[in-house]
Every structure is written in structure tokens, then in C-alpha cells.
Amino acid sequence: MGTRKSTLEEVAAAAGVSKMTASRALRGTSDVSKDTREKVLLAAERLSYVGNRLALSLSSQRTNLVAVVVPSMSNIVFPEVLTGISVGLEGSGMQAVFGISDYDVAKERDIIRDMLSWQPAAIIVTGLDQPEDTVRMLQKATIPVIQIMDLDGTPVDFNVGLSHGKAGEDMARALLAAGRRRLGYVGSALDRDLRAGKRKAGFERVLKQNGLAFVEQQIDSAFSSIALGKRLTDTLLAAVPDLDCIYYSNDDMATGGLFACMELGLPVPQRILIAGFNGLDLANALPTRIATSRSPRRMIGEVAAKLAREAIAEPDGEQPKTIVFTPEISGISGP
Amino acid sequence: MGTRKSTLEEVAAAAGVSKMTASRALRGTSDVSKDTREKVLLAAERLSYVGNRLALSLSSQRTNLVAVVVPSMSNIVFPEVLTGISVGLEGSGMQAVFGISDYDVAKERDIIRDMLSWQPAAIIVTGLDQPEDTVRMLQKATIPVIQIMDLDGTPVDFNVGLSHGKAGEDMARALLAAGRRRLGYVGSALDRDLRAGKRKAGFERVLKQNGLAFVEQQIDSAFSSIALGKRLTDTLLAAVPDLDCIYYSNDDMATGGLFACMELGLPVPQRILIAGFNGLDLANALPTRIATSRSPRRMIGEVAAKLAREAIAEPDGEQPKTIVFTPEISGISGP
DNA sequence: TTTGTTACCGATACCGGTATCGGTAACAAG
DNA sequence: CTTGTTACCGATACCGGTATCGGTAACAAA
Incomplete structure (x- = not known):
């Protein structure tokens, strides 16, 4: 002993x-x-x-590690993805290793390099917008690379997610179909959260096609939170009180917007419609429903993990593939 | 190339x-x-x-890994702890490796064993209630062990957190001081979430000291969620409509409770007071404030990481210590 | 008795780095 | 011309496992 x-x-x-x-x-x-x-x-x-796994892995030339890089832990979405990955890996003897990039490309590159130095059997990264040198590193690693959440771009090999551009378009169409015409936008950290930016861009494309545009918008550089959504909504409505709809960068922000409207005594959704993105449990439990697109984030994690397992099991198996999810819109009553 | x-x-x-x-x-x-x-x-x-870090670490006989075991990722509290750990490790060259135990002691043991096989420089685990064999493994590892979140028990060496028993007691005293007398309880998964159980026990101790007890309670075996809190609250109030306060196992459940009361048209907090635990951002942004004790979870993660760094830097430094946080109660207006 | 077979086990060479010790060349000092 | 000193670099032995090859003993078959 x-x-x-x-x-x-x-x-x-x-x-x-x-x-x-x-x-x-x-x-x-x-x-x-x-x-x-x-x-x-x-x-x-x-x-x-x-x-001693170090010795084991060095000797046997393989590890049971699956590296995972997500941009943040503060938004419940990513922990949910990680839970999905954990579930998808269950029983495989594989172990997920997480890294947080803070929505910072330089930090992401360093973290990916660091992760790769552990010789993982596969790597799961968020998004498709890595700079060239990061992509080269990923390719050079000669392990399955699974890019998740986003589809708008060119994947290294595997890709699981949804088109945020299309999600924005779909939401815009749904809101227009519901008769909304004076729309505002509230967002945060769009320079870093590229997927939120893609949704906004998609939304604006449809507005433009219909001869419309956001009447007004409020964008802050801080990260999303309920409190921020509330504050920006107050500002937005003070400037333009007669909006009949506000699109938010995500459900956290939208929830803040809902609370702001409740305090202002504006009937939601009759007088003003609140639309977010993600379909959080929170959004669905709210006393007043908001409109949202449900992103299947847990499922994305699970599928990504499954793809990793398969690709590891037979390295020369099928070709890399793309798995497309389409978010479902809820919370909009008929026109 | x-x-x-x-x-x-x-x-x-x-x-x-x-x-x-x-x-x-x-x-x-x-x-x-x-x-x-x-x-x-x-x-x-x-x-x-x-x-190749495997070779590096095997050869140099040290790693830059800090193993972290948390029970869940579905509750925003633990991602926040992990964020804190990430921040606390920043700039040290250390890398956190996370494992999820799903509130399952056997799974926790396996995960800890697995983590230890990677020869981490330190390990952070949630809670103090590991069974004997798990504790032996931790001791045998001869690396700093930091147990977080809970203080009610005997630590292996370092301990950072708060007393959940005392948190329950304090909340009970505050609610009694605010004049509440007919109290109910709503909880979930108490058999697995031991800290929630400790809060409830503490709360009941104070009730008993004052010749009181929960008038009625609703406990479900599922994990906490807003939806579950709402459902159980409906059930509880259907059975005992005249409660003037409900204590919940955490803020998620309490938020569900608040939404239930809003739908029933019960004025909160005048007619019925809703009390949770954690001090989530959500709870503080709600249109109607609920009572809650703020757990400094991010800070706990950060401090745990700092302790790990110090202990790694000078292995024969100071003796293990315990760092006590006291949650602050908010959202109760004077009696 | 010789020859195979089978079951079990050990010696040795790695895996890809780092620690350690020592060697060589260049140049200054004695 | 010898001796030190300094700057730079390579050989070798690990770290703690696993893969591989081969050896020995026991027993059956020829």
C-alpha cells in the first residue's frame, strides 16, 4: 500500500x-x-x-480521445451539444476532451493545435469558418474531422448541422406570412458569433425580396444574455414604439425582449411578436410563447459522435458526408 | 507536405x-x-x-492536464463552473479535461479511474460524497484533489464550496422572518442530487425548530427543469391551494413554479412566495423576482483552478485547505 | 525414442519525445 | 605550444506500456 x-x-x-x-x-x-x-x-x-494511458497510447499508436472544440460554455446550447456527444460516445470506450475557444479564431487555432498534440482519434469542431492555417492543421492530422452546427461553408470532411442562412430566411418568411410588417432586430456579438450573423443576413435577404428592411436595430458587442436582450429591447422600443415584431439573435435575447414587453404592458404576440432562435426549454416554458426555430443541438452532438465512431472504426470506410438538419419553427399563430 | x-x-x-x-x-x-x-x-x-504530447508527457513524467468531473451538463450551473475553471487555468498552459458522471457513483468511479490513467497534474471533482473505493483511488493518485461545490463532509485534501445544509437553514430562517408559515416543497431527483437533499434537510431542521413542517411536498425522480417545476407546482397547489410559500430544489424548478403561479393568477410574492437556489441569471431577469440564494459557481471554479495551479507549482507547499463561500439571499422583501 | 502440437510465458525492440553526459571546435590566456 | 573556457551539438538511456518472435515444458502421436 x-x-x-x-x-x-x-x-x-x-x-x-x-x-x-x-x-x-x-x-x-x-x-x-x-x-x-x-x-x-x-x-x-x-x-x-x-x-498509464500515456504509455499505452504511445506504444499502441492510438488513443481513445475525441477532441471537441466549442466557442463557449455560457450559452446552454453548447453544453447540450456536449451532452449529446457524451451520449453518442457512450459504450465506445471513447473519451471526449473539450476545449473552449471563446469565439476567438486565434485561441481556437491554439486549442486545436493543443488538442491534436494529444493524438486524438477524431476531432469535432464548431462551425466551418476556420482560417486557412487552422484548416491545414486539421487536414494534416489525418483523423476524421467533424464540423458541427453550421452548414454554410466548405467542410474539411464530415459536416453535421443546419443552414443558419436558411433558418433566418425561413423565420422571415413565417413572420411575413403572419402579417408582420414593421420589424426590428436585436442582436449581440455578431462579429464573433458568425452563425447569428448568418441568420440575420438570411432574414434580411427575404425582407429585401419583399421590399422591406428592418425598421431599426440594436446590436451590442457583449455576449447574449437575458438581461442584455431586455435592455436593448427597451432602447429599441423607445426609439421606435410601433414595431409589430422583433427578431433576436437567439432565445436568450428574445426572452429578455419578452420580459421587457411584459413590463411595458405590450401584449405579446398580439401587439408585438417576439422571435428568437434555438428552441430552448426556457423558451417553450415561458408563460407567453415566443416564436423560435428549434435547433436540434443535442442530436447534432450525438450524430457527430456516431460519425466519429464509425470513421474511427473503419478509417477507409465511406466518404465524408454532410448531415442536414432543418430547424422547426414554433410559436407563430396563423395569420 | x-x-x-x-x-x-x-x-x-x-x-x-x-x-x-x-x-x-x-x-x-x-x-x-x-x-x-x-x-x-x-x-x-x-x-x-x-x-506528440503523449511522448512528451511520458518522457518528462508530467502532464498539463487538470481532470474535472461534474455530474451533469444539462444544468447551466456546471457549465458555469467549467467556465470558471477554464478562466482560472488561463495562461498556465494547463488544459482541463472534463468528464460527466450523470449523478451516478459507479460511473463517477469509472470516469475518475479513466481520468487518472492520463496522469493528470490535479483533479477536481464535484462533491464530497464519493464512496470509499473512489476516495482510495484519489488518494493513491498522489496529486492534488480539489473537491468543489459542497462543504458538508470530509474532504480528501482541498475543498472549495458552500454548505448546502446551511444554505437551506438560512433560506428557511429568511422566509420565516418574512412571515411565511404555510410552506410547501417541490424537488426533483433528490436521491441523486445529494446537495439539493442537504438543502432540503437544512430547511426542515429550521422548520422543526420553529414547530413547523412542510405542509405538503411534491418530489419527482426526473432531473430538474422549468417544465417539471411548473407541473409539480400545479399538482402541489391543486392539493393545497392556500400555501403562502414554496421552496424548490433549485432555480429551474422555481422558475417553473413562478410560471405556474402566473398562469393561475396568484400574485407573487404577495399571495405566494417562490424560493429557489442558485441565483441564476434567469432568476434575476424574471419579470417577477423570486427568492434565491446565489451560489458563486463561477468563482468556485476559478478558485479551484487557482488552488490546483498552486498545488502543482509547489507540491510540498502549504497544507490542503478549505475555502468557504456563503451564498447571499436575494428577492425577499421585508416582513 | 523421436517428433509434433499446444499452452504458456519471457526477451527484445519499439512508440516519440526529454534528461544527462560527454565530445568537439574555436578561441583566449598562460 | 599547452591549457581552459565557452558554445554548440550528438549518443544513449530512459518513461511505461505493447507487438512480435521465439523458447520451454508437457503431452500425444509416430
């Missing part, structure tokens, strides 16, 4: 066999007599032996 | 020097002539060389 970490060598010595035999006994591979196997297992147990 | 991963050996060959010199040049340690350094750097650049 020493105080130091014990090695296979020590276990072998304690069991009176060679290192190699101890290794075989513990892994249960190839021929080891029942007698010696038990001796080794007992010794390992007594020494609380925990194998 | 080959297709395979390149090794230090190859970089060295390309630069016309030995492996050892290439290693020195890349790390910038000890003496290498400016000339050769540049040759090596160039070769590494051209080959997109990414070091």
Missing part, C-alpha cells in the same frame, strides 16, 4: 511474472493460465494499479 | 541536425546557435509539425 503510483513492472514483480505476462493478464488477451491471471489481478488490486 | 503526421525525427532530418538538437531548438531551451534554430523552425513549419 505504498504512497507512489505503481507501475505494471511492480505489479508483475509482486505477482512473480514478467511485465509482458502481467500486461496480457490485465488485458485478458491471448493465452495466460487461469492461475497466473488470478495472481496478477490480485497484485494489481492490492497495489491499486491504474494503467 | 506529406500526408502523414511528421515526427521530431523527421524535422531533425529535414534540418540536417540530430533529434536532440531539434528538440532543443523547438523548445528554446539551452544553447542552440541562431543559425540551426532557424533551420529547425523552418523545417518544423514546412512539415506542419505538431509535437
